[in-house]
Amino acid sequence: MQKFITVFTAFLLYTSILSAQQTAIYTDDLVKYNKALSLYNSQQYLAAQTLFEEVKHETDDTTVKGDCAYYIANAAVRLNQQGADNLMQAFVSEYPTSTKRNSAFLDVASFYFENGKYAYARKWYDRVDEGSLTGGARETFDFNNGYSYYKSKQYDQAKKFLNRVRDSQKYGSQAKYYLGFMAYEGDDYQEADELFDAVEDKEDYKEELAYFKADLNFKLGKFDQAIAEGKSQLPTANPKERSELNKIIGESYFNQEKYTEALPYLKEYKGKRGRWNNTDYYQLGYTYYKQGDYENAINEFNKIVDGKNSVAQNAYYHLAESYLKTDKKQQALNAFKNASEMDFDEKIKEDSGLNYAKLSYEIGNAYQTVPQVIANYIKDFPKTPAKEELEILLIDSYITSKNYKEALVLLEKNNSFENKVALQKVAFYRGVELYNEGNYLESQEMFKKSLKEPRDEQFVARATYWNAECDYVLGNHKEAVIGYKQYAQNSNAASTPEYNDLNYNIAYAYFSDKDYENAASYFEKFTTENTEDRVRRNDAYLRLGDSRFISSKYWPALEAYNKAIEINAADRDYATFQKSMSYGFVNRNADKINGLKNFTQSFPKSSYRDDALYELGNVYVSQNNNDEAIAAYDQLVRDVPGSSYVSRALLKKALIYDNNNQSDQALTILRKVAGDYPGTPEALQAVTTAKLIYIDLGRVNEYGQWVSTLDFIDVEDAELDDAAYASAEKQYLENNTTQATRLLDEYVESYPNGQHALKAHFYLGQLAFAKADYPTTIPHYQFVIAKERSEFTEQALARLGQVFLTQRSYADAIPVLERLEIEADFPQNIIFAQSNLMKSYYELENYTDAVTYAEKVLTNAKIDNAVKSDAQVIIARSSIKTGDEDRAKTAYATVQGIATGALAAEALYYDAYFKHKANDFKGSNTTVQELARDYSGYKEFGAKGLVLMAKNFYALEDAYQATYILESVITNFSEYSDIVKEAEEQLALIKTNEAKTNSSVEEGGN
DSSP states (O other), rough: OOGGOOOOOOHHHHHHHHHHHHHHTGGGHEEEEEHHHHHHTTOOOHHHHHHHHHHHOOOOOHHHHHHHHHHHHHHHHHOOOTTTHHHHHHHHHHHHTOOHHHHHHHHHHHHHHHTTTTHHHHHHTTTTGGOOOHHHHHHHHHEEEEEEEETOOHHHHHHHGGGGGGTTTTTTTHHHHHHHHHHHHHTTHHHHHHHHHHTTHHHHHHHHHHHHHHHHHHHHOOOOOOOOEEEEEEEGGGGHHHHHHHHHHHHHHTTTHHHHHHHHHHOOOOBBTTTTOOOHHHHHHHHHHTTTTHHHHHHHHHHOOOOHHHHHHHHHHHHHHHHHHHOOOHHHHHHHHHHHHHOOOHHHHHHHHHHHHHHHHOOOOOOOOSHHHHHHHHHHHOOOOOOOHHHHHHHHHHHTTTTTTHHHHHTTTTHHHOOOOOOHHHHHHHHHHHOOOOOOHHHHHHHHHHHTTSSSSSHHHHHHHHHHHHHHHHTTTHHHHHHHHHHHHHHTGGGGGGGGGGGHHHHHHHHTTTOOOHHHHHHHHHHOOOSSSSSHHHHHHHHHHHHHTTTTOOOHHHHHHHHHHHHHTTTTHHHHHHHHHHHTTTTHHHHHHHHHHHHHHOOOOOOTTTHHHHHHHHHHHHTTTTHHHHHHHHHHHHOTTTOOTTTHHHHHHHHHHHHHTOOOHHHHHHHHHHHHHTHHHHHHHHHHHHHHHHHHOHHHHHHHHHTOOOOTOOOOTTHHHHHHHHHHHHHHTTTTTTHHHHHHHHHHHOTTTOTTHHHHHHHHHHHHTTTTTTHHHHHHHHHOOOOOOSSTTTHHHHHHHHHHHTTHHHHHHHHHHHHHHOOOOSHHHHHHHHHHHHHHHTTOHHHHEEEEEHHHHHHHTTTTTHHHHHHHHHHHHHHTTOOOOHHHHHHHHHHHHHHOOHHHHHHHHHHHHHHHHOOOOHHHHHHHHHHHHHTOOOHHHHHHOOOOOOHHHHHHHHHHHHHHHHOOOOOHHHOOHHHHHHHHHHHHHHHHHHHTTTTOOHHHOO
C-alpha cells in the first residue's frame, strides 16, 4: 500500500539557512562548512559528519555550532550509528533556540517513515510539537503518523490521526481506504462499505477494493451482489484472491440453498495458507449431502476434527446420516454418539441420541452396555415418541448385549414385570458364563436366581439342568441326580439343547456316588439312544463296563468293554486291560493271560502297561507258574522302573523265593525293598516277612543288626509307634478333622522316621488342603514325594503342584509338575501336569518350553475344548512374544472356533489385528464390530479393538472416525493405562498430520 503514500519532503536545507549564516558561509572562514553541507546533500553522510565535527570544534559562532550538531545527529541517524538518538536529543537540549529544533524530530521521523521503519517513525513523531505545524506539514504529519500506527496494527491510534485527514484533498482517499480496511477487520462491515464506496471510483483503488467489495457484500448478506462482484473479478484476480473469490461465491450460493451452483466454487477454494477449517469442510460436505452424493459428503465431513461448536454438531449429524445411507453402521454409530453429546441444538441432540440407541441395539456398543445406552436415552427424553419401541428394545437388549454381568445390575434396580422376564434369562446366561469360567459356586447362585423368576418355562428347565451340573462338579452327586430328574420332568426339556446329554450326566452322577446299578442303567440308555456322539458313546461304554465290573457282573462288563474297543477311540488300552481282568473273574484265566501278555505289545506306551505286567505276574502266581510270574515281575521292574507297582512286584517275587525255600534270594529282595522304599507299606511288610525268615533260619541276631540300620524301624518302640498311628488314623478315617490333625502332628513329632510317617504326612497334607491352608500342606507333601514311589506319591505331586500354582509360585511348581507328568498313572494327572507346565513356562516368559508343552497337550485326544483353547492361546501368545506372527495367527484362528468367554474375545481381537496387518482395514473393522456386539463384557479387548478400529479408519482416510474413537477410548477406559497411552500417542500423531491441512485442528493436541 506504500505506493499511495505521498512522500514527505524534508525542508530544503539550502533555503533554510538564515541570512546571518549565509553571510558567514560565503566568507573564507566557512568554506569547510559549505563543503560539509554539500557532502550531506549528496548523501555522503560519513564524510559530511567528519567535516561538520571539525567546523563545530573550530568555530565560535553559536548558530553554526548548533547547525553542525544538527547535521552530525542527522547523519548518525541515516548511518544507523549507535547513539544517534542521543546525539539528536543532545542537539535539542544544547541549542534550544535553534530554528531546526522542531524540524529535527520531524526530519528523523520522516526519514524512518520513508524507509518503512514505522515503529521508529512513531517514536519521533511523538516528540514533534504538533502546535507548531500548519497547512500541508500538519496533514503530512497526521497521515504519516496514522499510517505508522496502522502498519503497527494499533488501529485505535491510527483512526485518531487518519480521521483528521479523511477529508483532505491530498490524503483523503488514502485515509478512507485504510479507515475502511480497519472497519472491515473490526467486522464493522457497514462502515467499511461506506468508506470503500467513497474511494472505489479512484483508479488506484479499483483493483485493491475488488475482493473486499465482494467479501463485504457477502458479510452484509447481499449474496446476489457478492456473487456478481466476485464473478466479475475472477478472470483478472491473482491466485490468492481467486481462491477467496471462489469461496465468497460458493458460500453465497450455499446460503441461498443453491447447492448445485455452489459446488464448483466451493471445490475451487484453496484455504487460508493452503489449509481449510472445519466450517469449510462442513459447507462442501453438506453441499454433497443435499445432492445425494453421500460418499463425497462423508469424505468432507470426516475431515472435521476437534469440532466443538454448532457447525460441528450439525456436520456430525449429517455425517452419521450419510454413513447410514451407505450402510456404514459402525461409523454412523460413532457420529450419532458424537452429535448426541453436544448441546448446541437440542433437536439434533435428541434425534442423534435416538439413532445412537437403535444402532447400539443393532450392532453392539464397545463404549457402554446397550441396555445402559437405551435406558439413559429414555431417562433424558422421557416424552420421546419412540418410548414404547425403545422399551421393547431395552428388554431384549439385556439378552442380545451378552454383557450379562452389567445387565444384571441394571435389571435388579427395576422391578417391572417385563424386567423380571429379562432377569430370568440374563441370570441364566450369566450362570452359564461363570460355569464356563470354572466359577461353579457363583454360577450356581445365578441359576438359583433365574429359578426365582419362573416366567419362561424353557428357561426354568434349562436353569434346573445347569443347577444340577453345578451340583455334580461341586461333588453334590445326590443333589445332582435329583436336579437332572427334575429337569427331565419339565415338559419343555426335550426342546432344549441340553436334553441329549441328560442320561449321560445322570449316569455319571450315580457313578460318582458309587451307585453302580443305576449308573449302569443310564449309561446303557445313553448308548442306545445316542448314536451320533462317538466320543461320549465310547466313554459311556467304558463306564458301563466299569459299573458292571465293580458290581461283579463280569460278562456284561466284557460286553461293554468290547463295544468300546470296536469304536476304536480314546482309552482303547483301558478297555482292553479291563477286558483281560474280567476274564479272570469268569474263570477264563487263559484268555486273561493272553490278553495281558498281548497288552504290552499292543500298547507299549500305555499308562496301564505296569498294571498289566503286575496282574500277569499275579495270575501266574495263582497258577503256581513261578518262573513266568518272576519273568513278568522282572519285566515290570525293568521296563517301568518308576511305577508304584515296582515295590509290590519285588515283594511278590521275594515271597515266591521264600515259598520255594530260596530264603537267601528272598532276603536279598526284601532287604532291597526296605532300603529303597523306606516308610512305605511294602517296606514295612518286607521287614515283617524278613523277620519271620530270619527266625526260621535261626539268624535272629543278623535280623537285629540289619533292622538297626533302618531309620524307620525301631524294634523297641514298634508297638508304641503302631498304637500312636492307629489312634490318629482312626480319627482321620472317621472325618474328625480337628482331632486327626492334632494326633497326626503328635505322631510325626514323636516318630519323625516312624513306620507310618509317610502316611501321616500325606494325611496331614490332605487335611490342610481341604481347609485351603496351602502353606501348611507344602512340607507334608514334600516329605511324601521325597521318599521312594508309593501309592501316595502321585496324589501328593498333583496336590503340591496345585498349591504352588494357586500361589503363583511357577518356578516351584515346574519341577513338581515335571515329575507328575513322568510318574502319573492316571491320564487326567498327566493332562493336569502338561497343561499347567505350559502355563507356568509362559508366566516365566520361557516361551519355547511353553509352546512345547502346549503341543503335547494338543496331541492328547482326551482333552476338552477348554483345555484345547488354553493350549492354542499359549501357542498364540508365545508366538506373539517371539515375533512369530504367522504361527500366532493360525493358533488364534483355532481358538476362535472352540473358545468361549474371555479367550473367544481375545481370539476375535487378534483376528482383527491380523487383518489390519494385512491391510484389510474394512475386514478388520467388521471383526471389531463383532467383538463389540458379542463380547461387550470383556472391556479390555473392547478397548484394544477400538484403538485398532481407529487405526483402520485413519488408514481408510476417515480422520473423524479415527480421532473420535481414540478420544472415546481415552475418556471411557481409564482403567487400562497402557491402552489409553497408545490411544493418546495415536491421537497426537493423527492431529499433527491433520493440522497440516485443517486449521481448526490443534497440532498434537488431545
